[in-house]
Amino acid sequence: MQARILRPMSAKPFPRISVKPSSAGSGVWCDEPVAAGCTVLEFDGAVRTTPARYSVQVGADAHIHPDDSAVMTQDPSRFRWRFLNHSCAPTCRVEGRRLVALRDLAAGEELTFDYNATEWSMAEPFTCLCGACGGSVVRGFAHLDAVARAQRSGWIAEHLLERMAHADA
Numbered sequence: 001m002q003a004r005i006l007r008p009m010s011a012k013p014f015p016r017i018s019v020k021p022s023s024a025g026s027g028v029w030c031d032e033p034v035a036a037g038c039t040v041l042e043f044d045g046a047v048r049t050t051p052a053r054y055s056v057q058v059g060a061d062a063h064i065h066p067d068d069s070a071v072m073t074q075d076p077s078r079f080r081w082r083f084l085n086h087s088c089a090p091t092c093r094v095e096g097r098r099l100v101a102l103r104d105l106a107a108g109e110e111l112t113f114d115y116n117a118t119e120w121s122m123a124e125p126f127t128c129l130c131g132a133c134g135g136s137v138v139r140g141f142a143h144l145d146a147v148a149r150a151q152r153s154g155w156i157a158e159h160l161l162e163r164m165a166h167a168d169a
């Protein structure tokens with residue numbers, strides 16, 4: 001399988017963030033305020049054509065993966081994006097390989113995104129504990145009904161919108 005290592009695309013400094021323990025195991029928080037629309041971080045890693053537990057879908061057939069050694073050692077200083085928790089009421093969205101604030105965030109807010117709005121069909125579905133949805137099973141966009149898709153209209157990833165457009169054509 002071909003794997004390509006990506007480097008950050010912009011030299012602009014990102015806000016300071018921290019990986020900390022959470023009720024979900026670990027999570028990522030911003031350490032300083034972030035304005036709506038600002039990039040919080042860029043997803044780095046190897047792009048593969050298939051999903052796995054810690055991958056994030058960034059294109060029609062593109063899934064970005066953390067390095068396996070970082071996952072095995074649970075090293076919180078590398079691929080910090082893999083500690084981002086899912087939420088059905090997220091604070092951020094994924095645009096290409098960037099995590100972007102959906103609204104103004106205060107220092108100390110948890111950074112989350114909606115896995116249902118990036119993944120077409122998840123490798124490892126799980127029951128959501130976000131508190132906003134009453135415990136739905138997160139399985140990916142393919143498994144959402146029209147109402148659940150419409151609720152996510154503000155943060156659906158571009159590659160899912162394109163896939164929907166082709167399905168409607």
Ligand SMILES: [Zn+2]
Binds near residue numbers: 087088133
């Ligand atoms: Zn939820």
